[in-house]
Amino acid sequence: DTGVSQDPRHKITKRGQNVTFRCDPISEHNRLYWYRQTLGQGPEFLTYFQNEAQLEKSRLLSDRFSAERPKGSFSTLEIQRTEQGDSAMYLCASSLGITATVGTDTQYFGPGTRLTVL
């Protein structure tokens, strides 16, 4: 069981730089989610994919954020012109999707990428 993996685990960047994170989901999972988590809060939904289609984006996802899942497997999350307010843990999760039985489409999380914007 390889689980969900994320790379890098930590990223320190200067304000205004672009950063890109990668997520590799569990292989048979159709859905992939991105969340952001700041200290003292639970994860906040950013966006999700069903295979390669991006089905929903949160209003938290400004135009500086873009996510892709080109082949329906791994996904990337890019942040352009980073701001200090972007500092957070970025979490990726995957789930079976519509193949799951009723109410059991549980999301499994990766270890996260900790972003610090100086």
Added chain:
Amino acid sequence: TQLLEQSPQFLSIQEGENLTVYCNSSSVFSSLQWYRQEPGEGPVLLVTVVTGGEVKKLKRLTFQFGDARKDSSLHITAAQPGDTGLYLCAAMIDVYNTNAGKSTFGDGTTLTVKP
């Protein structure tokens, strides 16, 4: 407005004590998950509850889903220092009736168990 309210926000107890944490909402959910998260790591799934009134046990942890599927509780018996962590509840709203919805999270209960 937070869809899921978790209480208490912080809990510090001695090893061997029992505790209960709560997850409440005014909305009905198709399922609810409990996760445990350690600093610098992603949440790790503990349990999924689906049926109203359902009770699940995982060693010293007992999870209950409310009859109306709006709330849940997590009870830990004889807490140990290894139970220390952030306990998150997450609820799934089956928005498209496809058995696959997005999850919304509470802000968690930070549990510290002192030896």
